[in-house]
Amino acid sequence: MLRSRIIPCLLVHDKGLVKTLRFSVENGKYVGDPINAVKIFNEKSVDEIMVIDIDATVQEREPDYEMIKNVATECRMPLCYGGGVTTVEQVRKIIKLGAEKVAISAAAIKNPNLLCQISESVGAQSVVLVLDIMKRKTLFGDGHYEIFTHNGKLKSGKKLYDFLEEIKDITYGELVINNIDLDGIMTGYDLDMCEKVRELTEVPLTFLGGAGSYNDLKVLVERFGIIGAAAGSIFVFKGKYKAVLIQYPMPEEKKKIQPI
Amino acid sequence: MITILDYGSGNLNAIKNIYERLNIHFEFANTKEQIERADHLILPGVGAFDETIFTLQEQGFVEELNKKVLEDKVPILGICVGMQMLADSSEEGTLNGLGWINGKVKKFDKDIIPGKPKIPHLGWNSIEITRNCPLFKDIDSSVGFYFVHSYYYDCADEANVISKTQYGNVFHSAVNCDNIYGVQFHPEKSHDNGIQLLKNFANL
Numbered sequence: 001m002l003r004s005r006i007i008p009c010l011l012v013h014d015k016g017l018v019k020t021l022r023f024s025v026e027n028g029k030y031v032g033d034p035i036n037a038v039k040i041f042n043e044k045s046v047d048e049i050m051v052i053d054i055d056a057t058v059q060e061r062e063p064d065y066e067m068i069k070n071v072a073t074e075c076r077m078p079l080c081y082g083g084g085v086t087t088v089e090q091v092r093k094i095i096k097l098g099a100e101k102v103a104i105s106a107a108a109i110k111n112p113n114l115l116c117q118i119s120e121s122v123g124a125q126s127v128v129l130v131l132d133i134m135k136r137k138t139l140f141g142d143g144h145y146e147i148f149t150h151n152g153k154l155k156s157g158k159k160l161y162d163f164l165e166e167i168k169d170i171t172y173g174e175l176v177i178n179n180i181d182l183d184g185i186m187t188g189y190d191l192d193m194c195e196k197v198r199e200l201t202e203v204p205l206t207f208l209g210g211a212g213s214y215n216d217l218k219v220l221v222e223r224f225g226i227i228g229a230a231a232g233s234i235f236v237f238k239g240k241y242k243a244v245l246i247q248y249p250m251p252e253e254k255k256k257i258q259p260i
Numbered sequence: 261m262i263t264i265l266d267y268g269s270g271n272l273n274a275i276k277n278i279y280e281r282l283n284i285h286f287e288f289a290n291t292k293e294q295i296e297r298a299d300h301l302i303l304p305g306v307g308a309f310d311e312t313i314f315t316l317q318e319q320g321f322v323e324e325l326n327k328k329v330l331e332d333k334v335p336i337l338g339i340c341v342g343m344q345m346l347a348d349s350s351e352e353g354t355l356n357g358l359g360w361i362n363g364k365v366k367k368f369d370k371d372i373i374p375g376k377p378k379i380p381h382l383g384w385n386s387i388e389i390t391r392n393c394p395l396f397k398d399i400d401s402s403v404g405f406y407f408v409h410s411y412y413y414d415c416a417d418e419a420n421v422i423s424k425t426q427y428g429n430v431f432h433s434a435v436n437c438d439n440i441y442g443v444q445f446h447p448e449k450s451h452d453n454g455i456q457l458l459k460n461f462a463n464l
Contacts, residue, residue: 002385003384048406100449125382
């Protein structure tokens, strides 16, 4: 039987790993070296790993291929790379370096057809759409989720649910919803939003943002069945003072979250 | 020595890393001469069917591979799209496959599969070993392997199926006929099971 995926999401900034707080690096924390973290996650038999270069799009530069190659070579688990990807050629290059999947965000929000072009070239299974979202409240108290790019700094002008409707016929392989409001907050996933997104999509889904304990992962999996449960803080911090410690559920703990 | 075909596909480095750790000799091959001297071949694969088969044809590898595999009976392992290339054809493209193990590569059709699973089939899934095979020696089938694919190999002859996996319907997740092996999952990304499988292949 297919199992849910429990996915550490690692953020690369200035060649180091950081854990942001509501997408802010300044309020976040340096948590170590990417390759070293991957080595530890290898030993822990992690389901899958996401590595996002949070500088690339903001600096309008190419992905750091040297870093991707080093990470991919080290990974004994599937790797999804994201950050600064805007063209089919870049995706092909990254796949060739050994990543299984490539995440695209800003470029795909601007031009959803890019996802179709990439899918045609490398196969849809390797194409991941990442949407960074923030809740916006109106004066009347009702709210919606808006999609942001450039580390939460730029408004895309698109609303999450409308956009998912808009890209219904676009070919891609996985959707990752990254909740900016909950990034580093560790209070649990926004399950109502997850529910709505699930109704609107047919591709495999991964939610990121909010997980504060292994129980939060379990709650997500129990509610949605087969799902990608991604998180940052719980895999890099220990205790209430957030001491940096790379960790992942032990096999017994993992079975409680995703029964074999 | 393991000869890993380098024809522009991804995931070569991960396979390389595992063989390095296992202390098993390997080389990346991108010339016919290298294929000619191979005693174990791996056809890796991340990508689309037509593009993969086209690259093989363009580099003139198909003839050499036919000779090595069908005449010299050198063990060969196709991974993911590398497995799908062993088939006659694929719904993903219009070009013919290598046709070494008869079958057709089909798209998961979410409308006819019970439970309407999400496509692609993505993540860790168990396998049911349907025929005793040295490739599966010491493999924990309940832990299974990592899959990421939208198309699956529908093998014409059940006798060539060595494992099945359930995703909506049951599909053929590994095949074998004589010296030819194919696995839909990614052993190079499947931790202990994957390492064991690549080791088993080297021991064939």
